[in-house]
Amino acid sequence: MRAWRHPSFVIGGALTLLLCAAALLSLFWQPYPPAEIDIPNKLQGPSLAHWLGTDSLGRDIASQLLVGAQNSILVGVVAVGIGLFIGVALGALAAARRGWVEELVMRASDFTFAFPALLTAIMLTAIYGPGLFLSIVAIGIFNIPVFARITRGAANAVWTRDFVTAARAAGKGPLAITWDHVLPNIANQLIVQATVSFATAILAEAALSYLGLGTQPPQPSWGRMLNEAQTLMFQAPLLAVYPGAAIMLSVLGLNLMGDGLRDLMDPKLTRVR
Amino acid sequence: MLLFLLKRLVTFALTLAVASVVVFAVLEVLPGSAAEVILGDTATPESVAALQARLGLDRPPLQRYLDWTGGLLQGQTARSVSYDTPTAELIAERMHVTLPLALIAMTITMGLALTMGLYAAARHNRAGDVGVMAASQIGIAIPNFWFAILLILVFAVHLQWVSAGGFPGWTEDDGGGLWAGLQALILPAVALALVQAAILARVTRSAVLEVMREDFVRTARAKGLSRRQALWRHVLRNAMIPVLTVTGLQFANLLTGTIVVENVFVLPGLGRLVFQAIGNRDLVVVRDVVMLLAASVVLVNFVVDVLYALVDPRVRLA
Numbered sequence: 001m002r003a004w005r006h007p008s009f010v011i012g013g014a015l016t017l018l019l020c021a022a023a024l025l026s027l028f029w030q031p032y033p034p035a036e037i038d039i040p041n042k043l044q045g046p047s048l049a050h051w052l053g054t055d056s057l058g059r060d061i062a063s064q065l066l067v068g069a070q071n072s073i074l075v076g077v078v079a080v081g082i083g084l085f086i087g088v089a090l091g092a093l094a095a096a097r098r099g100w101v102e103e104l105v106m107r108a109s110d111f112t113f114a115f116p117a118l119l120t121a122i123m124l125t126a127i128y129g130p131g132l133f134l135s136i137v138a139i140g141i142f143n144i145p146v147f148a149r150i151t152r153g154a155a156n157a158v159w160t161r162d163f164v165t166a167a168r169a170a171g172k173g174p175l176a177i178t179w180d181h182v183l184p185n186i187a188n189q190l191i192v193q194a195t196v197s198f199a200t201a202i203l204a205e206a207a208l209s210y211l212g213l214g215t216q217p218p219q220p221s222w223g224r225m226l227n228e229a230q231t232l233m234f235q236a237p238l239l240a241v242y243p244g245a246a247i248m249l250s251v252l253g254l255n256l257m258g259d260g261l262r263d264l265m266d267p268k269l270t271r272v273r
Numbered sequence: 274m275l276l277f278l279l280k281r282l283v284t285f286a287l288t289l290a291v292a293s294v295v296v297f298a299v300l301e302v303l304p305g306s307a308a309e310v311i312l313g314d315t316a317t318p319e320s321v322a323a324l325q326a327r328l329g330l331d332r333p334p335l336q337r338y339l340d341w342t343g344g345l346l347q348g349q350t351a352r353s354v355s356y357d358t359p360t361a362e363l364i365a366e367r368m369h370v371t372l373p374l375a376l377i378a379m380t381i382t383m384g385l386a387l388t389m390g391l392y393a394a395a396r397h398n399r400a401g402d403v404g405v406m407a408a409s410q411i412g413i414a415i416p417n418f419w420f421a422i423l424l425i426l427v428f429a430v431h432l433q434w435v436s437a438g439g440f441p442g443w444t445e446d447d448g449g450g451l452w453a454g455l456q457a458l459i460l461p462a463v464a465l466a467l468v469q470a471a472i473l474a475r476v477t478r479s480a481v482l483e484v485m486r487e488d489f490v491r492t493a494r495a496k497g498l499s500r501r502q503a504l505w506r507h508v509l510r511n512a513m514i515p516v517l518t519v520t521g522l523q524f525a526n527l528l529t530g531t532i533v534v535e536n537v538f539v540l541p542g543l544g545r546l547v548f549q550a551i552g553n554r555d556l557v558v559v560r561d562v563v564m565l566l567a568a569s570v571v572l573v574n575f576v577v578d579v580l581y582a583l584v585d586p587r588v589r590l591a
Contacts, residue, residue: 107284110288111288111291111292113525113570113574114288114292114525114567114568114570114571114574115292115295115567116525116526116528116529116570117529118529118532118533119529119563119566119567122547122551122559122563123296123299123300123559123563124299125551126300126550126551126554126556126559127299127300127556199414203416206416206418206419207416207417207418207529207533210416210418210533210536211533211536211548223416226418226419226422229422230422230425230537233422233425233426233430233437234430237426237430237431240419240422240423240426241423241426243419244415244416244419244422244423247414247416247419248411248414248415248416248419249414251413251414251416252410252411252414255410255413255414256410
């Protein structure tokens with residue numbers, strides 16, 4: 001298999017598998033319940049009983065990290081899902097209809113870029129209070145124009161191909177052509193973008209949770225762990241290292257896998273390396 | 274060119290107008306009125322009505338929207354609920370921190386990215402190139418606020434060279450000074466610059482590599498220029514076009530990064546202002562800061578569009 005010889009794909013895939021495995025494992029087993037408070041054992045260093053030590057309330061760090069992986073995956077899947085579902089629909093519509101529909105969709109996407117996920121989250125939080133759901137919505141909204149643009153660009157190229165002209169001559173409507181011919185031909189690019197957007201979503205959620213706008217206690221999240229660790233930097237500096245490393249490795253894994261997929265799925269594309 | 278500029282200007286104004294409608298609609302019209310947010314869950318309907326009257330929220334939305342945007346256009350802003358100061362004054366005061374921070378971060382970003390990108394391109398496919406590319410992959414994956422925390426761990430907690438946060442002020446009257454102020458902004462700026470530089474270094478490298486394959490570079494080398502001379506005189510200038518575009522596109526990242534990193538270092542900038550405003554349920558401040566941030570993203574992209582057209586005539590003719 002060509003994939004096994006592609007270093008980015010192999011390293012990225014391994015890290016991504018690790019993330020998924022951690023989340024999956026934590027569904028069935030955790031060393032300790034992550035929210036279990038154990039004051040006598042607070043701020044312990046790494047040991048056999050607590051692999052990565054405990055935080056200021058005696059909660060087990062390793063367990064929190066494991067369960068935090070669920071959170072990151074949830075955010076990634078839902079936020080990318082929102083972007084993918086609505087964005088691809090809009091992009092495909094723009095490519096199928098052209099004219100003013102396309103112009104409207106594209107201008108709306110340009111416009112949405114003026115509102116990075118953080119700004120949307122700030123506005124929503126100011127009204128409804130902080131929460132995981134709103135931060136996912138904010139990240140999802142930001143993903144919509146990303147996928148709309150990619151879909152429209154790629155779909156426009158497919159619409160000019162001969163087999164689409166043939167399908168139109170045979171009497172197929174725009175919806176059927178989009179479904180049968182356009183989407184299968186742009187799926188590769190969408191998969192690559194979804195991988196990269198997944199990584200961005202994890203980063204954005206971590207930042208929002210760090211700021212207190214995202215995941216709320218007692219649900220463990222890597223971003224909030226960093227926020228709590230910052231107040232203890234003089235007593236327990238390692239607490240500020242683990243969650244960040246978990247975020248970095250997950251994002252690195254997804255980005256590398258995205259790069260690898262891009263190369264593997266499009267052998268014609270000789271990228272400038 | 275004039276027609277292009279005019280078209281762009283109209284798009285720019287329209288985008289700003291739509292942005293203001295969105296901000297206004299989300300913060301003032303959606304269910305959960307400002308008065309209810311300010312007073313919290315225990316508010317009685319009478320107290321909500323009284324506060325709405327005091328804040329002028331009992332007037333029709335269209336009139337409030339026109340008052341707000343009309344005021345903004347004339348440089349007049351509403352008073353913050355918690356500070357009882359016009360938001361423009363609050364924002365201007367906080368800009369003394371946020372603007373220098375963003376500028377220093379941008380300078381470090383450009384310096385680092387250009388050096389790294391050029392170095393990698395010059396050592397294409399050799400160890401130096403692979404090293405820079407690997408480092409940049411890691412740089413992109415590091416959350417800026419975590420990098421900020423790591424910097425504090427190393428330089429404030431471990432080495433104790435700088436304080437772990439806070440801002441002494443730019444003047445001696447505030448208890449700070451130019452040097453003390455700069456010192457307080459260095460670590461935050463480095464934290465912000467890392468991710469940006471990682472992305473930009475990759476763009477620089479691929480742009481330089483692309484231009485180096487062009488015929489005019491071969492001609493320059495054929496007429497006797499050394500590799501280095503060709504790089505400086507011909508390649509760099511042409512490679513700058515995509516680099517500048519991406520720099521403009523990254524501005525939104527820089528802005529949101531600034532908000533996050535200010536909170537890590539407890540710097541009294543726009544980011545702190547907007548977070549305190551959320552805590553104080555001061556929707557007037559949230560509205561005006563969000564509008565300012567969104568407007569600056571739109572403005573920078575407009576400027577990049579225009580610059581791009583100035584540099585590359587094909588854009589405005591398309």
